[in-house]
Amino acid sequence: MDILELLPLFGVALTPARTWTFAFVTVTFMIYLYIGWRSRVTESGEFYVAGKGVPAVANGAATAADWMSAASFLGMTGLISGLGSDGSVFLLGWTGGYVLLAMLLAPYLRKFGQYTVPDFVAKRYYSETARVVAAICAVFISITYVAGQMRGVGIVFARFLEVEAWQGVVLGMFIVGVFAVLGGMKGITWTQVVQFFVLIAAFLIPTIAISGMLTDTWIPQVGFATSDISEKVNLIQQDFGFPSYTKPFTNYDKWSVFMIMFALMAGTAGLPHVIVRFYTVANVRAARYSAFWALLFICLLYTSAPVLAMFARYQILTTLDGARIGKAVEEEGSGKTYYPVYRVNEAGEEELIPWVTTWQKTDLIKIHDQNEDGILSLQNVDGKFADVTIDKDILVLAAPEIAQLSPWVIAIVATGGLAAALSTAAGLLLVISSSMAHDLYVHFVEPNASEPRRLMIARIMIIGAILVAGYFGINPPGFIGEVVAFAFGLAAASFFPIIFLGIFDKRMNREGAVAGMIVGIGFTAFYIIACRSTKVLGMAEPLMEPWFQGSQWLPDGLRPEAVGTVGLVLNFAVALIISRLTPAPPEDVQELVESVRVPRGSHAPEAHFDETDAEADNP
């Protein structure tokens, strides 16, 4: 009902693509609301970890939707298209982490039980200070990350329904609010399962269609290897003065690729909203299989993305180069100018390339005819196309238009982008809520809160988190673009080492873990902030240039994206040295470590409301 009431907002003429988008968005949002209403909960155990009864396959799909954000869905393909072979840092960095998660963290954390990552840190390191530090880290990582999702929601609304971005953000906040506040983790999980199917269909349909157009096969992963597109792209790239698409280390040097990839892997395994998903399954065995399902579902998108990246690059290069730039047109009302661009079609007639016009209106494509010859040139000038700037974030949204697919395909991609952003936002909001309500408020302010009261606090916190995220979505701070480096760097340098050592090193004690965490986070945060102070702190000059520039192994210096790897190594080194110089952890903590290493005795789904039963280990 609420969506229909917004109809007057769309008083503008409805193009077919907009009509389809409106229909798909309305239908999917109705489904999300219905699921949220169906899975409303009455206990905090269900609110935080869905009562621990989620089947492995469903949890896998939910994890995949949780994991694949607006950045994965909208941004990554464009990034890879620009980076060529070096795009593997994102592809492998964001999938390889699941191998670490499946073998080194997930099964043992599930055996440990409880609701949150700070719960584990506090129990394992017998320290409430560690709980506070971990909770604050989790909130910080999640808030920055969620703001980016809300921004993604705004962009999709602005482009495809032509409403103001803030209206899109408000509608997105309302939808997430309904299923997250009513259903908590249970509502979020089942909505995410549906959102996974929406987003994967939205990504695969245009990719398969383009693959069918350009190659002999409809399977993109096969067409990628068997077709001659890669050779054609390489030739065109060289022709225009760019390096070959398949040539490695054209954008990053070898050791930077390694360090960025490793930081993303360890960061993936250490991100709290991913880890907490493995608390929701029935037992340890389900946690292992759930990691498999999650990666399988993620790989459906991640193995298709490089195919779309290369095929879309091929189409852009062949469509735009040599096209005729028409006279500047001033749009009525806004006063913006744009250039219509024409190319000769197969029948020999000149026709308009419509998507160049529509994206110019949003400033995401800019035409600047350097030599004013009226011909669009894509020659390499300082590493960029000579006459056109294309924002890399639009590639997935524009791909169906570039390939001249039907309007409903364009609409389904917009719907998928929304599903990706909303599902990730919901998972992050739950982490923020659980850290604030469970780890901080209930633990320190009201430890004796009754069950209904705990649930109410959790709901109030999630509403607060939605409002904060929405605010940042409408007024994005300057550091949004640095979120990836920050969130992954911090997770790699803090959560991953202390959880890993907590399970695999029985001798690891409070002193070692706290010292390691402080050094790891401190160094990583300092390095990123100092190198990116122009964006993070708004300074005119960066405080510091990247280290080791011009060295033999790292000619470009130590990049801020790669520094998480150094922070991780420092954390490990400090933790191991300090722990061996200080007393061993108490007997009951060592028993806790023994117990998480063995699957038997994990809690039945219903027996999970008392915090004190964590160490119980009944054969």
Place this chain on the structure above:
Amino acid sequence: MSSSPPPSRPEPKVAYWQQNLMVIGVLLAIWALVAFGCSIFFIEWLNQFKIGNLPLGFWFAQQGSMYVFLVLILVYALVMDYLDRKHDVKE
């Protein structure tokens, strides 16, 4: 072992843990070999071979490694099912 009465404090399952560590070690070695070996440090050498029309190193970096990751996680889950049964620590 399963027939004996449950002890009040179970003995640490040393053999189970040792074998778990060994499995993880082998699988992570393969993980590192494809992710960092085939896709980064040996990529230029592998690019002299082709799979279809793609250079082999490029294929590993953008396709093959992900398939290997999937297989590794599945193998780990299956092997641990076997170890859980063998050491009688199944839930």
